[in-house]
Amino acid sequence: MVHKGVETMAEDLKEDRITKISDEFVEFLRDAGYLEIGACIQCGNCTASCPSGRRTALRTREIMREAILGQEDVLKDKELWLCTTCYTCFERCPRNIPTTDIIIFLRNLAVQRGYILENHLNLCKIFYQYGHGVPINDEKWNELRESYGVSRIPPTVHAHPEAVKECQDLIESVGFDKKIKIGNYEEKKEEEKK
Ligand code: SF4
Ligand code: SF4
Numbered sequence: 001m002v003h004k005g006v007e008t009m010a011e012d013l014k015e016d017r018i019t020k021i022s023d024e025f026v027e028f029l030r031d032a033g034y035l036e037i038g039a040c041i042q043c044g045n046c047t048a049s050c051p052s053g054r055r056t057a058l059r060t061r062e063i064m065r066e067a068i069l070g071q072e073d074v075l076k077d078k079e080l081w082l083c084t085t086c087y088t089c090f091e092r093c094p095r096n097i098p099t100t101d102i103i104i105f106l107r108n109l110a111v112q113r114g115y116i117l118e119n120h121l122n123l124c125k126i127f128y129q130y131g132h133g134v135p136i137n138d139e140k141w142n143e144l145r146e147s148y149g150v151s152r153i154p155p156t157v158h159a160h161p162e163a164v165k166e167c168q169d170l171i172e173s174v175g176f177d178k179k180i181k182i183g184n185y186e187e188k189k190e191e192e193k194k
Pocket of ligand 2: 046049050051052053060082083084085086087088089090099100103
């Protein structure tokens with residue numbers, strides 16, 4: 001594939017792709033300065049080096065392909081959420097394509113469209129409620145911290161409970177609290193059937 005600039009890619013996308021995300025995607029590339037995605041040669045190094053893909057259906061190369069083509073369906077792809085963001089694919093990509101950042105971007109876009117796995121959704125809800133993705137709810141962890149010579153209670157919302165409200169204000173300021181109420185994939189699918 002010839003290395004194309006973002007503007008050329010945008011033209012291609014407008015010409016022959018059925019897409020609803022291309023404008024946002026191209027905008028992302030432009031803003032991030034990532035012109036390289038057009039240079040993807042579909043070599044599959046990303047898939048081959050993906051530790052998650054060895055055990056799951058995640059195929060990074062396919063996600064890159066769908067993204068480059070601006071295919072809306074990539075946002076409904078549950079495999080998008082199986083990436084651990086380890087960045088191995090990025091390190092091994094011969095074209096230096098920011099694969100992991102692209103996956104993160106696609107997830108953000110997927111959530112905006114109402115697609116998120118239940119476990120991730122629950123984590124978001126917990127974060128909203130407690131100001132921590134994984135709250136410390138067992139005294140044994142405090143004891144473990146102490147045994148390592150650090151403060152029993154971490155200097156987070158655990159030590160500053162008043163900061164939970166600040167976290168919630170921040171989440172609400174960008175409207176993410178409404179996204180948390182959107183439901184998961186299954187609920188979204190039911191909604192689409194109506
Ligand atoms: S390793 Fe890079 S060039 Fe190869 S398929 Fe993946 S993103 Fe494309
Ligand atoms: S960043 Fe994600 S897609 Fe890339 S190798 Fe790691 S788990 Fe796989």
